[in-house]
Structures are given as structure tokens and as C-alpha cells.
Amino acid sequence: MATSKSLAEICGLDCAAPLSAEDLHRACFCLAVDPARLHAQLDAVLAAQGRAAAPLAQTHPHLFAALPVFVPAAAVRAMSRVVEAVEAVVATAAYRNAVLARAPDAAAFDPGSPGGLLGFDFHLGPDGPRLIEINTNPGGVLINALLVEAQQLCMPGLTAPAVGAPDVGEAAVQVLLDEWDAQSPAGRHGLLAIVDEAPTQQYLYPEFVLFRDRLFAKGIDTVICDPSELEYRDAALRYKGRRVGFVYNRCTDFALATPATAALRAAFLERAVGLSPHPFSHALYADKRNLALLGDGDFLARCGVDAETAHALEQGIPRTEVLTDENRDALWQRRKQLFFKPAGGFGSRASYRGDKLTHKTWQQMAGTDYVAQAVVPPSQRHLSAGDEPLKVDIRAYAYRGRSLLFAARTWQGQTTNFRTPGGGFAPVLTLLEEARVPA
Numbered sequence: 001m002a003t004s005k006s007l008a009e010i011c012g013l014d015c016a017a018p019l020s021a022e023d024l025h026r027a028c029f030c031l032a033v034d035p036a037r038l039h040a041q042l043d044a045v046l047a048a049q050g051r052a053a054a055p056l057a058q059t060h061p062h063l064f065a066a067l068p069v070f071v072p073a074a075a076v077r078a079m080s081r082v083v084e085a086v087e088a089v090v091a092t093a094a095y096r097n098a099v100l101a102r103a104p105d106a107a108a109f110d111p112g113s114p115g116g117l118l119g120f121d122f123h124l125g126p127d128g129p130r131l132i133e134i135n136t137n138p139g140g141v142l143i144n145a146l147l148v149e150a151q152q153l154c155m156p157g158l159t160a161p162a163v164g165a166p167d168v169g170e171a172a173v174q175v176l177l178d179e180w181d182a183q184s185p186a187g188r189h190g191l192l193a194i195v196d197e198a199p200t201q202q203y204l205y206p207e208f209v210l211f212r213d214r215l216f217a218k219g220i221d222t223v224i225c226d227p228s229e230l231e232y233r234d235a236a237l238r239y240k241g242r243r244v245g246f247v248y249n250r251c252t253d254f255a256l257a258t259p260a261t262a263a264l265r266a267a268f269l270e271r272a273v274g275l276s277p278h279p280f281s282h283a284l285y286a287d288k289r290n291l292a293l294l295g296d297g298d299f300l301a302r303c304g305v306d307a308e309t310a311h312a313l314e315q316g317i318p319r320t321e322v323l324t325d326e327n328r329d330a331l332w333q334r335r336k337q338l339f340f341k342p343a344g345g346f347g348s349r350a351s352y353r354g355d356k357l358t359h360k361t362w363q364q365m366a367g368t369d370y371v372a373q374a375v376v377p378p379s380q381r382h383l384s385a386g387d388e389p390l391k392v393d394i395r396a397y398a399y400r401g402r403s404l405l406f407a408a409r410t411w412q413g414q415t416t417n418f419r420t421p422g423g424g425f426a427p428v429l430t431l432l433e434e435a436r437v438p439a
Helices: 009-012 023-027 035-047 074-088 093-100 139-148 167-182 206-216 259-269 278-286 291-294 295-304 308-315 327-334 358-366
Strands: 071-072 120-126 128-134 159-161 191-195 222-225 230-233 236-239 242-249 273-276 318-321 338-342 370-374 378-382 390-399 400-413 422-431
Touching: 023 378, 023 422, 035 139, 035 206, 035 273, 071 074, 071 390, 071 400, 074 093, 074 120, 074 128, 074 308, 074 390, 074 400, 074 422, 093 278, 093 291, 093 295, 120 378, 128 242, 128 278, 128 291, 128 308, 139 167, 139 206, 139 400, 139 422, 167 206, 167 242, 167 390, 167 400, 191 206, 206 222, 230 259, 236 259, 242 259, 291 318, 291 370, 295 308, 318 400
Parallel strands: 071 422, 191 222, 191 242, 242 273
Antiparallel strands: 120 128, 120 390, 159 422, 230 236, 236 242, 318 370, 338 370, 378 390, 390 400, 400 422
């Protein structure tokens, strides 16, 4: 925030003294962004597309958080190292054989690209960041790119945005084009389709429009549609008769197993269309059972990775166990220290904190693929002095092992949401050390 006042005058903090992230989260309430201005900016984008709707300030009141989240530069480096380490293990034959053996049929097909942007979600524990899950279709990267552009620094000498690309929005769009090129050696032909079920009803629909605008600016003809609007005929995937060359897949049908994605599945498996993310990448990265392998030192040794890579993962991933008939009783006894997640889940659906888990729900989980992960409490961010703090997690948006952007989500409740006043996507500021994430 541009001001002539010192931090001591504004926050009661002495900026000459060493300040921790915890200090700032308890006492620094300088606004980093103006949510009303960002809402208006997105309203204008949607209006330009001819979509008449209620203002986002009404429909998405808690999309943006006004206050920043401060993260020590050492923690940013540690998260970047975990991202790199995961990529190194995923490249090994032993790891791929292990995870693909339990993957759905569609995941056996490797289309020749990494699978697009990944979201690495971390909790910042007392001993450093801990990776709690990996997502293959992480929403919000362009929303958070707006936050990077809009934020104001109240301590420009001590903080800087946690970015690893000069233009995050440009980098995110280039990921899609790189994916298309990798899957289409003969060149790009046809439409690019951004696909999700009932896309205009999705909470992050404004981001779809942001992607479409950026792609249009590059001369890429782009549509936003439901998967049921696609048909596969004459050896081509088509949208209203026009050929589709590439699909940016925002559906949560990761295996392309539902009737709505049947045409897309057939075209993809016959190499008639490029697709990202795809079932192969979901199997390699996002199945939550993979974390049990990625944090297992003995398994990593069998993969042949170096000691530094193995150490980064053993330290950076909380203990994760696959729920089996053999360990069910033991895990139930330890449930208060565990968080249970479905192996193929997303968005915290059907996930349960062990201390809130009922015996009835536990019985319903029998026979379903679940993992039990050691609880790492999220860090906290106060909105004002003496209030109930919000919980915080950090997401690294990454591609090919390189972190492009770190963003935060703040909320109250059992799992992340966009329903908490003062919560939502929040800008991440590195604290006290270097200004940029290592490339």
C-alpha cells in the first residue's frame, strides 16, 4: 500500500526489527488488493462476451481476499524443491509401473505431453511446508495472475510477489499451446475448446473467459462448451460441426469414463484431438495414493533417485497410508491424527478429518479407495486484531517441475471454500529475502 507512514504508525510493528510471517499475520492489516476493483474488472470481461449476469460482487463475494499471505523465502524454496523432486520421481520407470498398474484403462495411453499445469497444495507447518495433494486441473491461475498485477506492497523493501515467470498469465496460456504442440506434431488445426460440465455455472467460469480472451489475442479460435456438445464423427472431434484440435479439459471426470465424455474419450484415444490434462497425467500425479509412494524412502531408493531428491520428499510429504482391510482397525484407532481422502477425489469432496469422522461414515468408506494422511494443521491469517483467524494453504502452479506462481487460499471451516467473509484467493508475498522464485 503506497503510504508515507511507517509500519509502526500503521500496524504497530517495528520494520527495523526482524519480522516473522506469524508476526505479520497477527498484526499487519494493510490491504494488498482491492476486491471491489477486481470484481469490476472481471465483470467488464464477462460483459464484453455478452454474458448478462449479476455482478460478481454478489455471486462471488469471497473470491478475492484483500490481505496478503506472507511466506518466508526459505519456505518458497522448499516448496519449489518438492515440485522438482516429484517431477524427478515421476520420470522413473519404477514409479510409472507402480502407479499405472492400478490406473483406469484410459490412463494407459500416453499422448506425448506432460499433461498441463499442476497444482501442488501445501500446508505450512512448524517444520516447513508439507505437500498435502497434487491436482491436474488446478483452477485459479489466471485469477491469481490478476492478484499479482493488482497488489500493492506496503513493505517493498522486505517483500515481493512469489512468482517464477515474468508474466504468469502468458506462461499459463503457453502451457496449453505447448501441450497442443506436443500432441500434434503435424501442427495446430481446428478450434481450441475449454470444456467443463455446464461451464457457465462453474464457480471459476470467469477464468474460462480470461483464457479464451488470451487465446483469441494469439489468434487461436477458442470456444467454451459442455462435453456433451462435442461429437466424434468423420475421424474428428467436432463442436457444432467445426473440427476441434485441442481440448483444455476442466472436467472432473479424470478417466473420461462417463457418457458425457464418451466422444472426447474416443477421439483422444484415437489421436484425433489433443487433450490436457489427460488420464495419463492424472494417474501419474493426482491419484492421492501416489503420495504414499512419493514419501516412502524405501520405494524412492528402488526408483533410483538421488539422496537429495528422496530427502526433499520424505521431509516434504506428511505420512500417507493407503486404507486397506488389513490396516482399517489401526487407522480407526489413530483417526484423530489423520485426514482421510478418496484416492480420486477433488475439491475436498468426501474428505474427512479423523476427529470428526463418525462410525457410520467409516463403515460407508469400506471398499472405497481412500488414503489416510497425517494431519498438518494449516497456518493462520488474522483479518483484524483479536478476531478468529482464517486458515491458509499455499498452491504452487507448476509445469515440467518449474513453479510459475505461488498463491494462497484463506478460509474457515473443515476444508477450503469460497464462503468465508474476508477469505478467498490471496496474494503470496515472499518475506525478507530474494524477490523472485528461482527459475
